[in-house]
Amino acid sequence: MAIEIRNVEKTFGAxxxxxxxxxxxxxxxxxxLLGPSGSGKTTLLRIxxxxxxADAGEVSFDGQDTRDRAARDRKVGFxxxxxxxxxxxxxxxxxxxxxxVKKKAERxxxxxxxxxxxxxxxxxxLSHLASRYPSQLSGGQxxxxxxxxxxxxxxxxxxxxxxxxxxxxxxRKDLRKWLRHLHDDMHITSIFVTHDQxxxxxxxxxxxxxxxxxxxxxxxPAEVYDTPADSFVFDFLxxxxxxxxxxxxxxxxxxxxxxRVDGEVGPxxxxxxxxxxxxxxxxxxxxxxxxxxxxxxxxxxxxAAGPVARLELDLAGRALExxxxxxRLSDLALDVGSWCTxxxxxxxxxxxxx
Amino acid sequence: xxxxxxxxxxAVGEGPVTRLALIGLAILFLAAFLALPxxxxxxxxxxxxxxxxxxxxxxxDALSAIQLxxxxxxxAVPLNLVFGxxxxxxxxxxxxRGKSLLLALIDLPFSVSPVISGLVYVLxxxxxxxxxxxxxxxxxxxxxAVPGVVMATVFxxxxxxxxxxxxxxxxxGVEDEEAAIVLGASGWQTFRLVTLPNIxxxxxxxxxxxxxRAMGEFGAVxxxxxxxxxxxxxxxxxxxxxxxxxxxxxxFAVASLLALLALVTLAAKAILEWRxxxxxxxxxx
Ligand SMILES: Nc1ncnc2c1ncn2[C@@H]1O[C@H](COP(=O)(O)OP(=O)(O)O)[C@@H](O)[C@H]1O
Ligand SMILES: [Mg+2]
Numbered sequence: 137m138a139i140e141i142r143n144v145e146k147t148f149g150a151x152x153x154x155x156x157x158x159x160x161x162x163x164x165x166x167x168x169l170l171g172p173s174g175s176g177k178t179t180l181l182r183i184x185x186x187x188x189x190a191d192a193g194e195v196s197f198d199g200q201d202t203r204d205r206a207a208r209d210r211k212v213g214f215x216x217x218x219x220x221x222x223x224x225x226x227x228x229x230x231x232x233x234x235x236x237v238k239k240k241a242e243r244x245x246x247x248x249x250x251x252x253x254x255x256x257x258x259x260x261x262l263s264h265l266a267s268r269y270p271s272q273l274s275g276g277q278x279x280x281x282x283x284x285x286x287x288x289x290x291x292x293x294x295x296x297x298x299x300x301x302x303x304x305x306x307x308r309k310d311l312r313k314w315l316r317h318l319h320d321d322m323h324i325t326s327i328f329v330t331h332d333q334x335x336x337x338x339x340x341x342x343x344x345x346x347x348x349x350x351x352x353x354x355x356x357p358a359e360v361y362d363t364p365a366d367s368f369v370f371d372f373l374x375x376x377x378x379x380x381x382x383x384x385x386x387x388x389x390x391x392x393x394x395x396r397v398d399g400e401v402g403p404x405x406x407x408x409x410x411x412x413x414x415x416x417x418x419x420x421x422x423x424x425x426x427x428x429x430x431x432x433x434x435x436x437x438x439x440a441a442g443p444v445a446r447l448e449l450d451l452a453g454r455a456l457e458x459x460x461x462x463x464r465l466s467d468l469a470l471d472v473g474s475w476c477t478x479x480x481x482x483x484x485x486x487x488x489x490x
Numbered sequence: 491x492x493x494x495x496x497x498x499x500x501a502v503g504e505g506p507v508t509r510l511a512l513i514g515l516a517i518l519f520l521a522a523f524l525a526l527p528x529x530x531x532x533x534x535x536x537x538x539x540x541x542x543x544x545x546x547x548x549x550x551d552a553l554s555a556i557q558l559x560x561x562x563x564x565x566a567v568p569l570n571l572v573f574g575x576x577x578x579x580x581x582x583x584x585x586x587r588g589k590s591l592l593l594a595l596i597d598l599p600f601s602v603s604p605v606i607s608g609l610v611y612v613l614x615x616x617x618x619x620x621x622x623x624x625x626x627x628x629x630x631x632x633x634x635a636v637p638g639v640v641m642a643t644v645f646x647x648x649x650x651x652x653x654x655x656x657x658x659x660x661x662x663g664v665e666d667e668e669a670a671i672v673l674g675a676s677g678w679q680t681f682r683l684v685t686l687p688n689i690x691x692x693x694x695x696x697x698x699x700x701x702x703r704a705m706g707e708f709g710a711v712x713x714x715x716x717x718x719x720x721x722x723x724x725x726x727x728x729x730x731x732x733x734x735x736x737x738x739x740x741x742f743a744v745a746s747l748l749a750l751l752a753l754v755t756l757a758a759k760a761i762l763e764w765r766x767x768x769x770x771x772x773x774x775x
Binding site for chain 2: 185186187206207208209210211212213214216218220221222223224233234237238285286288289
């Protein structure tokens with residue numbers, strides 16, 4: 137099912153939690169809502185589910201406005217951040233809940249409910265724990281019960297609020313992979329909320345970056361990573377060098393030398409130049425000074441475990457991280473303390489914020 | 491001073507002497523102010539033998555008082571169960587204007603003297619009260635009749651269920667209910683299948699306490715009842731009348747029944763806590 141979100145606004149008192157958000161969610165995709173805490177991700181998810189009402193704007197499912205559809209009629213699967221499992225019910229009864237509360241005419245026979253719940257528990261690999269209570273489960277197991285419970289009503293949309301937030305790193309990675317496979321098998325339109333950029337980039341078909349109740353950028357993980365819309369996205373995705381420079385007459389300069397940058401340059405004044413470590417190009421330092429238009433830096437530390445080498449450089453007092461292949465590193469014969477020339481293959485510049 | 495690993499005690503806590511003294515003091519206090527009077531009630535009731543005790547209880551006026559007390563509790567407790575759950579639900583799960591006013595109102599019966607509560611009813615429904623003449627013209631008597639006793643009791647016992655439930659429901663939040671609704675449950679299904687099981691222990695406590703007070707209430711009931719023997723006397727009122735007539739054995743016989751009720755309530759609460767400790771703990775998680 138496709139979801140269209142048009143100019144949705146939501147305020148809590150004087151606070152604007154969502155300030156005119158528009159988004160098209162494609163049928164069958166796995167979409168990540170990525171943003172710092174308080175950026176309005178949960179609020180947007182709750183409005184889609186019908187748990188909150190937008191002050192303005194509309195949400196439609198397959199072209200149909202949802203304004204008059206109560207949460208219970210939306211057939212949305214919702215996995216809450218803290219799972220919200222029914223503590224007095226067994227795992228089995230939790231999963232069966234959505235089937236048992238159906239109106240008499242639509243309710244499956246108890247035998248069919250048992251079969252369906254059995255299948256779901258098998259799918260989330262929890263058949264052996266069917267008669268346990270939620271308090272007797274680990275975090276990862278609770279998470280999967282919550283997912284099975286949400287899927288039991290055969291939802292057209294699956295909404296997950298920070299699905300891996302409360303889990304430890306190892307379980308998190310496993311569940312992430314598992315969720316991706318599950319989505320590939322079932323193709324339910326799915327939206328998950330996260331504040332972890334790595335999770336969003338690794339798992340999602342498309343990523344929606346949010347900040348202060350606004351959507352800043354929408355794109356595939358590669359698009360968002362390679363061409364961040366602004367300095368916020370750059371900073372939030374992380375893994376980037378920030379170098380203080382200036383913009384003068386439409387040219388970005390670092391220590392007086394021009395930096396070739398992609399995209400707009402912006403008005404004159406202090407600026408921050410963003411360069412990803414793998415876009416930093418190193419070369420052996422010639423004996424007779426720095427070549428035209430390049431910079432000179434000294435290697436301050438070197439990590440060469442794995443196929444990619446990471447170098448910390450000192451560029452006129454600024455820390456600069458670079459990544460290059462092990463082969464390239466041995467060609468250059470660099471070591472801690474040695475000098476090299478530096479250039480930037482791709483860089484972006486944004487006016488500095490005060 | 492050398493560190494002796496065997497003498498380590500928790501940082502918070504006192505030496506053994508202080509602890510013993512505190513415990514002793516508490517027990518002494520309880521014995522003097524609670525256990526002793528309780529024992530006195532029973533010993534006075536049985537002072538002239540079991541026959542006299544039984545006679546005090548089976549006197550027609552005593553039986554009528556017992557019956558009225560049971561009737562009043564049977565009306566007041568279910569009413570306050572429903573009101574209490576509804577009010578707690580509204581306060582804990584929704585935001586609305588006048589919420590703090592509602593909270594204050596719930597506490598009102600605790601904060602005003604029961605005698606005042608009774609007087610308010612007299613002023614409203616008594617012969618010279620606001621609605622008195624109208625009620626009289628329509629042949630309805632509230633003050634100095636059973637309806638007044640019931641109303642005063644409902645008023646005085648209102649906070650017990652709500653006070654027990656509000657903090658519990660606030661702590662539990664609304665996520666479980668939201669989960670149920672998204673799964674397609676109706677409001678009633680959500681309440682019956684999710685909310686009610688989550689609050690059942692708190693609710694049971696509240697009902698037990700409400701019941702104990704409903705049967706034991708004196709002040710408010712005393713003002714509105716009119717002390718009509720065999721008609722509007724509840725057990726506590728009957729005890730007072732007998733006592734004022736120097737009929738000590740009968741007075742204490744009825745009083746011992748009330749005291750027994752209190753003990754049964756406490757025991758029921760303790761047994762529930764002990765029997766369902768796991769579930770109570772799980773429900774709080
Ligand atoms: N019920 C509410 N009442 C008041 N403020 C709220 C409420 N829900 C959310 N907010 C505020 O709206 C902002 C966005 O919240 P939320 O959508 O939960 O952010 P996120 O999920 O991105 O962390 C936060 O600053 C939060 O404090
Ligand atoms: Mg959130």
